[in-house]
């Protein structure tokens with residue numbers, strides 16, 4: 001059987017990921033290397049809960065997934081620039097593990113499972129790398145500009161016998177991850193569709209009287225049971241009412257644990273994860289299925305901002321300009337609605353945009369939900385001041401990038417109070433109207449989009465307009 005026909009999936013009805021997706025990634029990387037170089041990546045290890053023998057459900061490290069798609073912990077992968085061959089190294093596990101873990105795969109079985117050129121045991125790393133005539137071992141080290149953490153650099157016993165460079169690889173492989181291949185785009189299309197459908201199930205289920213986490217559970221159920229997504233890409237954010245103004249709601253101290261009340265807006269930010277590829281979608285809608293005039297005003301301010309970005313986005317435009325475009329459209333609409341007054345450009349000069357939307361317009365997405373490559377050397381640097389400094393990238397859009405578009409409008413008490421006490425900002429607000437929105441929470445609309453050769457293709461398929469949402473929540477169950 002040709003390698004290109006081998007696939008991995010979670011079974012009937014789920015997406016068949018061709019393993020050639022990973023060999024294509026390897027070939028793209030080999031094309032950037034020089035003779036004598038060997039790339040060495042170390043995969044993730046399983047992690048125990050504190051001092052116990054209970055492990056976290058394993059998630060593979062994203063660069064490791066990118067290069068080989070291997071799902072087991074404790075592995076290494078070497079890519080030889082001389083031959084283009086990939087060598088997987090798996091742990092040599094004691095035979096009695098079979099009692100607890102099931103049958104241990106042989107190297108030959110791993111080779112077939114992952115369609116790689118060669119498979120060895122981890123304890124053979126040094127000898128195999130010597131046999132490849134490795135002149136320079138390239139390991140991965142570099143900053144994750146979203147977390148401030150550093151990529152996991154490969155280490156093994158005997159590495160000091162090699163000449164190692166840990167600077168060459170990072171910008172090359174991170175840049176390759178920014179521009180998706182056609183095969184990667186199809187996986188993203190799938191996980192976005194599954195996540196969109198899961199959001200629609202949540203929308204049909206939600207009603208006043210439920211707890212937020214019950215809505216979260218519907219999302220998890222659909223992603224996993226129907227879509228084969230064992231993981232979600234991040235902790236589900238299921239804020240209702242005032243909680244919708246907490247940008248990372250759903251954390252341990254606030255585990256989506258509020259009762260949803262009649263009159264609440266819901267802001268549900270959730271994304272499935274399939275084969276390591278992440279979706280990140282937010283839906284905002286009234287819990288009872290019918291927008292009040294106030295809810296409609298805020299919702300449409302955000303919706304029209306999203307529409308403008310989807311309309312204007314294409315290769316060549318600066319992401320920063322898209323952020324400001326979204327801000328402008330939103331502020332203009334809020335001004336029409338009587339919340340704001342004065343000139344919109346003056347509002348932006350004075351930071352009113354950052355009061356209502358403190359976060360960036362969106363981010364690269366792929367094997368990480370906040371994907372790598374936002375601020376690589378040679379790319380525009382992080383803008384100096386908020387809100388633009390909060391952008392996770394300031395890059396010029398290029399075809400085959402995948403990003404989120406996620407404008408939002410929030411009534412965050414702390415920021416509103418700051419604006420009220422700031423003479424440069426206070427006069428832009430009609431406070432008697434704004435006060436009505438204290439406790440409103442917020443609205444975010446988040447789509448996952450592909451930059452095409454001449455525009456934007458939206459991978460998110462959920463009810464978005466006020467009419468669509470009201471119709472779907474009233475009648476959608478009839479069309480299941």
Ligand SMILES: [Mn+2]
Pocket residue numbers: 280363404406446
């Ligand atoms: Mn996001």
